[in-house]
Amino acid sequence: MSVASLPKVELHLHLEGAAPPSFIRGLAAEKHVDLTGIFDTRGHYVYRDFWEFLKVYEAATGVLQSPEDYARLTRAVLADCAASGVVYAETFVSPDFCGGRDVGAWRDYLAAIREAAEAAERSDGITLRGIVTCIRHFGPEKARETALCAAETAGDWVVGFGIAGDEQAGAPKDFAWSFDCAREAGLRLTAHAGEWGGPDAIRDTLAALRPERLGHGVRAIEDPALVDRLAEDGIVLEVCPGSNVALGLYPGWRSHPIDRLARAGCKVTVSTDDPPFFHTTMAHEFERLHDAFDWDEGEFDRITRTALDAVFCDADTKARIAKRLERA
Numbered sequence: 001m002s003v004a005s006l007p008k009v010e011l012h013l014h015l016e017g018a019a020p021p022s023f024i025r026g027l028a029a030e031k032h033v034d035l036t037g038i039f040d041t042r043g044h045y046v047y048r049d050f051w052e053f054l055k056v057y058e059a060a061t062g063v064l065q066s067p068e069d070y071a072r073l074t075r076a077v078l079a080d081c082a083a084s085g086v087v088y089a090e091t092f093v094s095p096d097f098c099g100g101r102d103v104g105a106w107r108d109y110l111a112a113i114r115e116a117a118e119a120a121e122r123s124d125g126i127t128l129r130g131i132v133t134c135i136r137h138f139g140p141e142k143a144r145e146t147a148l149c150a151a152e153t154a155g156d157w158v159v160g161f162g163i164a165g166d167e168q169a170g171a172p173k174d175f176a177w178s179f180d181c182a183r184e185a186g187l188r189l190t191a192h193a194g195e196w197g198g199p200d201a202i203r204d205t206l207a208a209l210r211p212e213r214l215g216h217g218v219r220a221i222e223d224p225a226l227v228d229r230l231a232e233d234g235i236v237l238e239v240c241p242g243s244n245v246a247l248g249l250y251p252g253w254r255s256h257p258i259d260r261l262a263r264a265g266c267k268v269t270v271s272t273d274d275p276p277f278f279h280t281t282m283a284h285e286f287e288r289l290h291d292a293f294d295w296d297e298g299e300f301d302r303i304t305r306t307a308l309d310a311v312f313c314d315a316d317t318k319a320r321i322a323k324r325l326e327r328a
């Protein structure tokens with residue numbers, strides 16, 4: 001049995017970032033939008049560095065203009081996830097891209113995404129939940145509006161709140177109001193930190209936003225005392241090795257710190273981040289980790305249990321996912 005076929009739980013997946021390029025090109029053609037320059041000759045997304053990646057990402061996202069577009073996007077993304085063995089995923093969704101942070105418009109987008117996700121659950125046996133995410137480089141004012149959208153729609157589908165975008169824009173404390181607002185609405189919290197920022201960025205994020213999970217968090221490895229603290233406090237790391245390697249954070253899979261973080265007792269999970277942008281899938285991540293670190297089925301089983309423990313959905317859904325993992 002190949003590790004690629006093991007059942008998987010994915011915690012860190014940007015909905016727009018998971019858009020298959022062919023889907024975006026089709027939508028652009030329907031809407032007569034010119035996306036010249038964001039695809040290479042083979043039809044893959046093309047960019048040189050993280051900041052250009054953000055621009056390409058926003059250009060691709062620009063053709064997603066209605067709840068119906070997001071319903072189609074959700075179906076396309078979940079078909080890919082299910083094909084990779086994912087049985088449960090949490091996806092970052094952003095009112096910035098879905099209705100311009102207007103609560104009424106956001107509800108319409110959300111209803112379309114949920115309906116598509118429920119259809120995928122019936123047909124492909126994959127369950128999806130949403131984490132409303134503010135975009136750091138859009139600034140703290142917009143993040144407040146995003147948090148209010150999240151608080152208004154918190155419940156059995158919107159289960160978390162987070163922050164993504166350019167980690168070097170602003171300071172974590174600028175977003176504390178938004179995180180407090182989401183926490184008071186009962187949402188669970190995660191924050192991107194320790195990808196482009198180092199150990200200090202992780203410490204600042206933990207102090208200001210108090211998330212229970214960190215998006216990436218891998219640069220904690222540069223500070224052994226911080227690694228110990230993450231392990232002791234049980235902070236869950238949403239590690240996306242293929243993303244880090246594709247963006248040049250580490251020169252290759254063998255130099256990626258995921259194995260060292262796991263051995264140091266950190267709660268490590270595996271996700272794809274923005275899979276087609278990084279030419280990856282969950283099955284590919286598992287295969288590459290097996291190749292790089294000789295991880296066996298037992299190691300992947302631990303990874304998946306850690307991810308299941310860290311899901312933000314309600315207990316009934318979690319129990320259902322646990323059963324599905326056992327059967328698989």
Ligand SMILES: [Zn+2]
Pocket residue numbers: 012014164192215273
């Ligand atoms: Zn991310």
